[in-house]
Amino acid sequence: xxHNATFFWLSRxxxxxxxxPVRVLLVVAFLEVVINRVAIGSRSDPGLASAWLVPGEAPPxxxxxxxxxxxxxxxxxxxxxxxxxxxxxxxxxxxxRSIRDxxxxxxxxxxxxxxxxxxxxxxxxELSFPLEVAxxxxxxxxxxxxxxxxxxxxxxxxxxxxxMPLVVHTVDVLGARFFWPEGAFDAPGVTVA
Numbered sequence: 001x002x003h004n005a006t007f008f009w010l011s012r013x014x015x016x017x018x019x020x021p022v023r024v025l026l027v028v029a030f031l032e033v034v035i036n037r038v039a040i041g042s043r044s045d046p047g048l049a050s051a052w053l054v055p056g057e058a059p060p061x062x063x064x065x066x067x068x069x070x071x072x073x074x075x076x077x078x079x080x081x082x083x084x085x086x087x088x089x090x091x092x093x094x095x096x097r098s099i100r101d102x103x104x105x106x107x108x109x110x111x112x113x114x115x116x117x118x119x120x121x122x123x124x125x126e127l128s129f130p131l132e133v134a135x136x137x138x139x140x141x142x143x144x145x146x147x148x149x150x151x152x153x154x155x156x157x158x159x160x161x162x163x164m165p166l167v168v169h170t171v172d173v174l175g176a177r178f179f180w181p182e183g184a185f186d187a188p189g190v191t192v193a
Contacts, residue, residue, distance in 0.1 A: 021084055029077045036070035078119045085112040097148075104138070104145035111138040129177060136170035139163050 040063070041047025049066065053059055059067075085108060092105035111134040117127060146159045 021080065025077060025080050025084060028073050028080065032070060032073035032077050035066060036074055040067050040070055075119060078116070082112055082116040082119065085109070098145070100141070100145040100147075104141040107134070107138040107141040111135050129173070132170050132173045136167060139166045139170075 037047070039047045039049045041050060049063060053063065089105045089109040089112070092108075093102065096102040096105065111131075114127070114131050114134045117123060140163070143159045143163045147156055
């Protein structure tokens with residue numbers, strides 16, 4: 001039986017644009033989460049490795065080295081993500097087929113620049129709101145650029161499904177800042193309703 005469908009040829013197709021940096025990013029991001037968030041943790045929420053620490057004593061060398069490795073993975077993943085998004089934006093601007101594609105790539109680049117600020121300086125609390133707005137603008141612009149008569153209907157519907165939770169999160173942030181009282185969602189659901 002001959003399989004001409006795209007699904008059966010996925011493993012044999014070459015990915016354009018090079019997938020190695022994206023794969024490296026995924027591996028480094030996974031390692032950062034496992035090491036930094038799960039194993040090491042933080043002062044307020046200690047990780048699994050804290051079970052081997054003796055209270056009141058300095059942490060052992062392996063714990064310190066693991067913590068530094070996690071910190072390196074955090075900054076490396078953030079920098080690699082910013083570079084990959086920058087490369088994607090430049091390529092997208094060169095290949096833009098319409099004004100929507102151009103605006104989407106500009107919005108994505110702006111959101112990436114705002115998101116990369118904490119890699120350089122300590123992020124001030126005032127940065128969170130512009131980051132949320134830039135993120136929402138990029139998501140909406142990217143979804144709008146995905147709609148055209150020559151594009152796959154399944155992809156267009158999938159874009160909406162993927163974008164909805166992201167936009168709802170931003171609506172929640174905007175509502176918390178401008179409309180809802182402070183701490184409106186801090187209580188259990190029965191109390192809020």
